[in-house]
Amino acid sequence: MSTEVNRAIVRRFIYAYNTRNLDLFNELVAPGYVDHTHGKKGIEEFRKLFELAFVAFPDWHEEIVDMIAEEDKVWVRVEATGTQTGEWKYMGGSLSPTGNKITMTMVFIWRIAGGKLAEGWEVDSDSDFLNKLGLMDYTEKGKEMFSGE
Template sequence: MSAEENKAIVRKFINAYNTRNLDLFNELVDPGYVDRTHQQEGIEDFRKLFELAFTAFPDWHEEIVDMIAEEDKVWVCVNATGTHTGEWSYFGVNLPPTGNKVAMTMVFIWRIADGRIAEGWEVDSDSDFLNKLGLMDYTEIGKEMFSGE
């Protein structure tokens, strides 16, 4: 597939979860999908991550900022926003709703095989995200640097 075709698959995938159309996962994601960030394999575990996120952040939305494709890989940078209004399970910790709005920048690398997303990596700016949810606090120096205190 061409780089432009691969980019179109990623755009369709991001639109699918922005519109909560997880049925499109079967079309867009390889059944043996490998999630390098969360160290999981299989489309069902991958889908579960989104279901958990949408329960906790029903208004979660990702806006594409930039996208680069080469050979079988697509790099996409998104700005993500959401409001924590539902329970969220994060690495075994159940966090009750905080009502806090969060925003973060995320970079995904997707490998496309046979017209489907087959493998992925994620890098995000989750320190501020975790801070806003009350899961971590900044040191005094960190507060000066990141929260304007």
């Protein structure tokens, strides 16, 4: 596949995510998909992550900022926003709705094979995400160091 075709696949996947169109998963994600970030294997486990996210963050939206494609890989940087108005089930626990609005930058790397997402990696700051949800706070020293001044 050309890099332009691979870029189009990723754009379509993010569109499917933003429009909550999980029917497109079968078309865009390989059955043996490997999610290296969350340790999930197979399309159903990957799909379940999105179903849980849609409940917790029904307004979640990802805007593509940058995209780079080379050979069978596509890197995409997105600005993501969402409000946690539903229960968030994650890593064996759950969090009642906080009402917190989150804005964060995320980078995804996908390997494309046979016209579908075959492997994926996510690069973001879990600590920043958890901090914005109100689950984690910086220490006094951390607040001092990262105050932005």
